[in-house]
Amino acid sequence: MKAIEAINVTKVYPNGVVANRNVNFSAAVGEIHAVVGENGAGKTTLMKILFGMEKPTSGEIRIFEKPAQLNSPHDAIALGVGMVHQHFMLVPSFTVAENIMLGIEPKKNLFSLDFKRMEQIISEYAKKVNFELPIWEKVMDLPVGVKQRVEIMKALIRGAKVLILDEPSSVLTPQEVNELFVVLKNLSQQGITIIFITHKLNEVKQIADRITIMREGRVVGTYRNEELTESQIVELMIGRKFEYDISRVKAVPGEPLLVVKNLNYFREDGAHILKNLSFVLRSGEILAIAGLEGNGQKELVEILTGLRENASGEMLVGGKNVLGAKPWQLRQLGISHIPDDRIEVGSALDMSVAENMISDRYDQQPFSGRVVYRKRSVIEFARRLIKEFSIRVKSPTTLVRMLSGGNMQKVVVARELTNEPKVVIANQPTHGIDVASSEFIRKKLLQMRDEGRGVLLVSTDLQEVLQIADRILVLYKGEIVAHLQNENLTETDLGFYMLGTKRQNPEELKELLTL
Amino acid sequence: MKRSLALLELVRMALTILIALLIGYVFLLFSTKDVAEAFKWFLYGPLSSQRRFVEFLNNSVPLIMTGLALSLVFQARVFNIGAEGCLFFGGFGAMLAALEFPQLSVLHLIVTLLTAALFGAIWAFVPAILKAKWKASELVSSLMMNYIAYLLVLFLVNNYFRDKAAGALVSYRFPQTAWLATLTRYRLNSGFFIAVSVAILIGFLLYFTKYGYEIRVVGANKKFGFYTGINVVVTTFWVQLLAGALAGLAGGIELTAMYRRFVWQSLPGYGFDGIIVAILARNNPFLVIPSALFIAYLRVGANIMSRMMGLAPEVVIVIQSVMILLVTAEALLERFKKRIVEREAMKGE
Numbered sequence A: 001m002k003a004i005e006a007i008n009v010t011k012v013y014p015n016g017v018v019a020n021r022n023v024n025f026s027a028a029v030g031e032i033h034a035v036v037g038e039n040g041a042g043k044t045t046l047m048k049i050l051f052g053m054e055k056p057t058s059g060e061i062r063i064f065e066k067p068a069q070l071n072s073p074h075d076a077i078a079l080g081v082g083m084v085h086q087h088f089m090l091v092p093s094f095t096v097a098e099n100i101m102l103g104i105e106p107k108k109n110l111f112s113l114d115f116k117r118m119e120q121i122i123s124e125y126a127k128k129v130n131f132e133l134p135i136w137e138k139v140m141d142l143p144v145g146v147k148q149r150v151e152i153m154k155a156l157i158r159g160a161k162v163l164i165l166d167e168p169s170s171v172l173t174p175q176e177v178n179e180l181f182v183v184l185k186n187l188s189q190q191g192i193t194i195i196f197i198t199h200k201l202n203e204v205k206q207i208a209d210r211i212t213i214m215r216e217g218r219v220v221g222t223y224r225n226e227e228l229t230e231s232q233i234v235e236l237m238i239g240r241k242f243e244y245d246i247s248r249v250k251a252v253p254g255e256p257l258l259v260v261k262n263l264n265y266f267r268e269d270g271a272h273i274l275k276n277l278s279f280v281l282r283s284g285e286i287l288a289i290a291g292l293e294g295n296g297q298k299e300l301v302e303i304l305t306g307l308r309e310n311a312s313g314e315m316l317v318g319g320k321n322v323l324g325a326k327p328w329q330l331r332q333l334g335i336s337h338i339p340d341d342r343i344e345v346g347s348a349l350d351m352s353v354a355e356n357m358i359s360d361r362y363d364q365q366p367f368s369g370r371v372v373y374r375k376r377s378v379i380e381f382a383r384r385l386i387k388e389f390s391i392r393v394k395s396p397t398t399l400v401r402m403l404s405g406g407n408m409q410k411v412v413v414a415r416e417l418t419n420e421p422k423v424v425i426a427n428q429p430t431h432g433i434d435v436a437s438s439e440f441i442r443k444k445l446l447q448m449r450d451e452g453r454g455v456l457l458v459s460t461d462l463q464e465v466l467q468i469a470d471r472i473l474v475l476y477k478g479e480i481v482a483h484l485q486n487e488n489l490t491e492t493d494l495g496f497y498m499l500g501t502k503r504q505n506p507e508e509l510k511e512l513l514t515l
Numbered sequence B: 001m002k003r004s005l006a007l008l009e010l011v012r013m014a015l016t017i018l019i020a021l022l023i024g025y026v027f028l029l030f031s032t033k034d035v036a037e038a039f040k041w042f043l044y045g046p047l048s049s050q051r052r053f054v055e056f057l058n059n060s061v062p063l064i065m066t067g068l069a070l071s072l073v074f075q076a077r078v079f080n081i082g083a084e085g086c087l088f089f090g091g092f093g094a095m096l097a098a099l100e101f102p103q104l105s106v107l108h109l110i111v112t113l114l115t116a117a118l119f120g121a122i123w124a125f126v127p128a129i130l131k132a133k134w135k136a137s138e139l140v141s142s143l144m145m146n147y148i149a150y151l152l153v154l155f156l157v158n159n160y161f162r163d164k165a166a167g168a169l170v171s172y173r174f175p176q177t178a179w180l181a182t183l184t185r186y187r188l189n190s191g192f193f194i195a196v197s198v199a200i201l202i203g204f205l206l207y208f209t210k211y212g213y214e215i216r217v218v219g220a221n222k223k224f225g226f227y228t229g230i231n232v233v234v235t236t237f238w239v240q241l242l243a244g245a246l247a248g249l250a251g252g253i254e255l256t257a258m259y260r261r262f263v264w265q266s267l268p269g270y271g272f273d274g275i276i277v278a279i280l281a282r283n284n285p286f287l288v289i290p291s292a293l294f295i296a297y298l299r300v301g302a303n304i305m306s307r308m309m310g311l312a313p314e315v316v317i318v319i320q321s322v323m324i325l326l327v328t329a330e331a332l333l334e335r336f337k338k339r340i341v342e343r344e345a346m347k348g349e
């Protein structure tokens, strides 16, 4: 039986972009169905249509083989469809239980909630699907993997029999991905249909029963997992042959560009987030910082880029201590920054792609004279970057808000890699970007390394780290617990350090780090 | 497709105005017998004689200026609504310069207007600095400043500059060197030309200079602005000062051209009307001109109607509100727009 089905669906957005063209798609009850395709292929759009968030321009939706008229997500939820979005929609200051039951809370009386009943409902359900949750912890203190489980639980408790996940794994570490997959397998065995979007093809091979491939708004085909190899999937996605051909020659590190000494950071609530960090980033190398999310990487990056204050210690650039300097001062010193949050921090959604691409150099030639701002050269420049980074966008004047997730990310990356930086601080640079473009960006980072720039790569994607990093620091609970040369390393090796089960001798570490 | 969309936009405008007028008409039904006559005066009044046409243009002058001031701060997503206080204080500044420096002769008018702008900026400085230093809500502090301006200026004018020879509570008359010319027999405020030029200048600033780019980025996303290397605090600070100067200048122009004394015993309300003008113009300085003219037309039309028919001019407030609601209601005719876009997009398939 088909759980959910799109028949001949076409979607035209108000700006005239045709995101889905005559799409036929169906998922069978209890299967795990992966949806893949390049950035901007129309995956999210199709899922939003199935969830009632966007109305199709034409075509039909059927849920459990009955035609469905979806005017809003409410209708979809009522029919047993749930969706976990790429950007979570949780209330950070609420507990897990409160978030899960939001809007459907059991009440004691008119004014007070029945917390006992809440706990009962959730833990009953959690047991059924074999799922652990810290029910009374606040959501903001949780790692992403757990937040995601909260989102899934939220959908399940509202009666979801079809669960749609939009890029659920793109911010998770391998460990968390494995945990997620156990959960998904479990759910599918209980008859719940899982549809998930991803850019990581090894995951597709690992877990999907069937795979639907989209390209330029169309469905290229739906296949059983065994029918395709990874490289065949890529070929169908991009419509031509594709070879992974990143080769990393040994780095030739030069002078130190960024020296961090005894960096300490305490959060407002007193938690010791970064503990006495020291390391050196040299020109001509890629230094990666690996670690499970929530071990201080985010804070470290924000401190090094001037977005977070009140750290102590030293951050030397060109021999001067610039800890606590403002972002504009650091940018002037040639430090560029790809932030992990492209929506809140990395872009202005309601400005055009072109205007987003010059935000760090709008006051320089050729974009501005003394006062006058030259639109034409801005547009021209944007055209070039759009081409170079293969960004799918109608025109340079399109608002960033109208781009697909991966294409937004490309706008940010394109800007931060093209201002002749001395140091690039890249936090999850290929987050949400498709296979071919990720490859391009990694090559670009290697090329920048070879030009004598320094790259500080923060990533939870260990494949990426092992592919391009020269040295790797592992951060665990705010401490550097390992310093590794990237030679014959495996993900498992890194895993031990990341989980805190293994650490290097502090004395040796200290020496290595301050060399 | 562009053409059909532009046409649709025009139709939409016309339709909103029509609906608003219809509602106004219904209101008039309750207040007078001769509705047709009243309505005629309301719609056509400002065009019915040269004098009235000039009255309409003159009315738009302070509206353009305050509309600009508010467009600017709104563009930066700063909710400083202190234009009223700045205008009042700016008017006071103009009076000071006009009365205290008559020896300047040729330069006198320029100094007077510049002083007005300066006083406006000084008044805006307070909420701006409170915001920059202590993150105090500019909405609250600017609103407070409006009332402080009112009480302070009235106290000063009535105690130190009051012309006891005049029959009303007004200041001494400005010397002729500080008069802004009025043209033609019907006294067209030459400040109209200043206002239009300033609008074009501010539009240019916003869309064609790097400072304008900064303002727009800060307005679009402050976190992004900070991250990408813009000094957000400094930008929001200066935007408020500039807006204050514009509002102050509005006060100066109004007094030196239309009254030639300090005449206000209550807040004239232009600063608040400026909010409406800015919203109608979607914070676009170029659109502030038609937007202010539109509001001025309604106002003058209503006044003429009430003069001719002995009606309360309040009906205009109703009509105005309805229009603003409708103009900002994006969803009107959305269906048609969608259909045009879809048809065009699928053409190439």
Ligand SMILES: Nc1ncnc2c1ncn2[C@@H]1O[C@H](COP(=O)(O)OP(=O)(O)OP(=O)(O)O)[C@@H](O)[C@H]1O
Residues within 6 Å of the ligand: A013, A014, A015, A017, A018, A019, A037, A038, A039, A040, A041, A042, A043, A044, A045, A046, A392, A393, A401, A402, A403, A404, A405, A406, A407, A432
């Ligand atoms: N709100 C919108 N308004 C206009 N166009 C949009 C809107 N949302 C998406 N689009 C366009 O529709 C197309 C498909 O976008 P969609 O988000 O479905 O892509 P996607 O396959 O999910 O890509 P990604 O892998 O980057 O997330 C893109 O070209 C995008 O620019």
Ligand SMILES: [Mg+2]
Residues within 6 Å of the ligand: A043, A044, A045, A166, A404, A405, A406
């Ligand atoms: Mg997407």
